[in-house]
Amino acid sequence: xxxxxxxLTLPPAFWYGLLKIGLAIGILMPLIALAVLAExxxxxxxxxxxxxxxxxxxxxxxxxxDGLKFxxxxxxxxxxxxxxxxxxAPAAAMVPPFLTVAVIPFGSTMGSQNMVxxxxxxxxxxxxxxxxxxxYGIVLAGYASNSKYPFLGGIRAxxxxxxxxxxxGMSVVPLFLLVGDLNLGKVIEYQAQGGWLLFKQPLAFxxxxxxxxxxxxxxxxxxxxxxxxxxxxxxxxxxxxxxxLFFLGEYAAMIAVSALxxxxxxxxxxxxxxxxxxxxxxxxxxxxHLGIFFGxxxxxxxxxxxxxxxxxxFRYDQLMHLGWQYFLPLALANIIVTALWLWLxxx
Amino acid sequence: xxxSRKKLxxxxxxxxxxxxxxxxxxxxxxxxxxxxxxxxxxxxxxxxGYRGAPYLVKDQAGRTKCVSCQLCEFVCPPRAIRIxxxxxxINESAGNVEKEPQDFRIDMLRCIFCGYCQEVCPEEAIFxxxxxxxxxxxxxxxxxxxxxLLELGGVHQDGILKWARKQREAEEQGVH
Numbered sequence: 162x163x164x165x166x167x168x169l170t171l172p173p174a175f176w177y178g179l180l181k182i183g184l185a186i187g188i189l190m191p192l193i194a195l196a197v198l199a200e201x202x203x204x205x206x207x208x209x210x211x212x213x214x215x216x217x218x219x220x221x222x223x224x225x226x227d228g229l230k231f232x233x234x235x236x237x238x239x240x241x242x243x244x245x246x247x248x249x250a251p252a253a254a255m256v257p258p259f260l261t262v263a264v265i266p267f268g269s270t271m272g273s274q275n276m277v278x279x280x281x282x283x284x285x286x287x288x289x290x291x292x293x294x295x296x297y298g299i300v301l302a303g304y305a306s307n308s309k310y311p312f313l314g315g316i317r318a319x320x321x322x323x324x325x326x327x328x329x330g331m332s333v334v335p336l337f338l339l340v341g342d343l344n345l346g347k348v349i350e351y352q353a354q355g356g357w358l359l360f361k362q363p364l365a366f367x368x369x370x371x372x373x374x375x376x377x378x379x380x381x382x383x384x385x386x387x388x389x390x391x392x393x394x395x396x397x398x399x400x401x402x403x404x405x406l407f408f409l410g411e412y413a414a415m416i417a418v419s420a421l422x423x424x425x426x427x428x429x430x431x432x433x434x435x436x437x438x439x440x441x442x443x444x445x446x447x448x449x450h451l452g453i454f455f456g457x458x459x460x461x462x463x464x465x466x467x468x469x470x471x472x473x474x475f476r477y478d479q480l481m482h483l484g485w486q487y488f489l490p491l492a493l494a495n496i497i498v499t500a501l502w503l504w505l506x507x508x
Numbered sequence: 509x510x511x512s513r514k515k516l517x518x519x520x521x522x523x524x525x526x527x528x529x530x531x532x533x534x535x536x537x538x539x540x541x542x543x544x545x546x547x548x549x550x551x552x553x554x555x556x557g558y559r560g561a562p563y564l565v566k567d568q569a570g571r572t573k574c575v576s577c578q579l580c581e582f583v584c585p586p587r588a589i590r591i592x593x594x595x596x597x598i599n600e601s602a603g604n605v606e607k608e609p610q611d612f613r614i615d616m617l618r619c620i621f622c623g624y625c626q627e628v629c630p631e632e633a634i635f636x637x638x639x640x641x642x643x644x645x646x647x648x649x650x651x652x653x654x655x656x657l658l659e660l661g662g663v664h665q666d667g668i669l670k671w672a673r674k675q676r677e678a679e680e681q682g683v684h
Contacts, residue, residue, distance in 0.1 A: 203538070205544075206537070206538045206539075206542070207534045207537050207538050208537070209537055209540055209541075209542055209543050209544075210542060210543070210544050211542050211544040211546070467531070467534060467535075468531075470534060471527075471530045471531055471533070471534045472527070472530060
């Protein structure tokens with residue numbers, strides 16, 4: 162019996178990993194709920210309204226009520242859909258953002274543990290691989306729904322994803338020329354020593370930011386679900402909890418991409434003063450670093466929401482024009498200039 | 509008419525200044541005073557002449573003004589009003605009013621708040637008042653009877669006081 166127990170015992174790294182996964186999900190899910198509420202309150206304020214403020218103090222329990230509503234509504238499956246894919250699509254939209262979070266260092270250290278679930282040395286490649294997966298949920302939904310509006314939404318999503326994925330990938334190449342490593346922890350270390358990459362690579366930041374809007378299907382690039390022409394695009398045929406999964410997936414993707422931007426351009430969990438750029442010595446320091454990270458993340462989320470209620474939707478050809486004819490060449494030029502500069506600096 | 513399209517200069521074509529001014533506009537609205545009225549706590553001021561629910565009124569002396577002429581019943585487009593006129597017997601408690609209705613029912617679910625009853629009433633006995641949110645748990649509850657209508661209607665400050673004059677005349681002639 163003793164021997165059996167011993168053979169079953171897993172190394173502590175496994176349990177710590179599990180704990181960190183639990184923590185990440187435990188933070189991410191309420192954060193999504195909070196983002197939905199923030200979206201509603203901020204949009205209301207921008208439109209001179211008050212927004213939901215009845216459920217709980219300041220409407221904080223509103224997402225809970227929304228969730229309950231989604232659960233209780235009729236889950237209607239139209240007769241003309243392709244059933245298996247129709248069921249698969251919402252899950253496929255929900256999973257990738259969660260996978261992205263795995264490689265983001267969302268804090269320095271807590272006791273002996275690094276606050277990153279998977280300290281991959283190809284972190285950024287993994288992230289881009291996963292982020293581009295997120296379009297499958299949308300395309301699948303468009304195909305599975307078997308009707309015209311979702312189909313158009315799905316097609317748009319795939320075209321948009323291809324266009325902006327390239328610009329996004331190219332825009333971060335100069336960062337890794339500077340850092341010399343693909344590990345996101347190393348990127349933060351570099352920024353702690355040499356200043357935030359936002360100031361060293363402002364062009365890369367702008368391209369990445371715009372591409373992030375396009376990748377997460379947020380206005381002004383929410384072509385796949387543009388209400389005015391495609392009813393509600395890829396999730397037109399979805400109702401109840403399946404629709405809610407798309408909805409949550411969109412917000413989870415926003416959070417994931419915000420976390421990525423914080424890590425790549427804003428120095429992750431570091432702040433350049435009060436010695437906050439060094440890994441924390443105590444648990445309280447670790448918590449403070451978590452707080453800094455989520456503060457920066459929140460700022461990006463507010464930006465996402467703010468821009469949504471400010472800009473009209475792009476026309477589809479303008480979107481393609483912008484992606485292929487401006488951002489891609491600019492990103493390439495940025496790579497060459499950075500490489501030349503590094504070459505000259507090295508002598 | 510052909511409108512010639514203005515050529516944009518490079519700053520306008522860059523699109524970034526437009527984005528910044530957009531952010532400024534939305535930011536200004538973000539901090540502006542909100543126009544939302546939080547209804548059950550805050551309520552709007554009902555303007556004079558508003559056509560709310562029709563109620564029956566009494567005069568200053570507490571007499572019911574309605575005389576069961578049934579003009580409102582006949583004019584009512586959705587037929588929301590039903591009046592039970594009294595019989596030939598004299599009602600001593602009516603304060604000298606002739607033909608005070610036995611019952612007067614308005615189905616508030618049928619009422620369309622058109623105001624024809626108020627307009628047609630020769631006795632100024634029914635008025636569309638300020639109530640706009642009428643609540644009931646059953647359909648029966650939404651049919652307002654005479655007592656309820658009178659209670660909600662309140663007192664109309666009558667300048668003529670027809671029934672006071674009738675009473676005076678009756679006393680002078682020694683009829684009553």
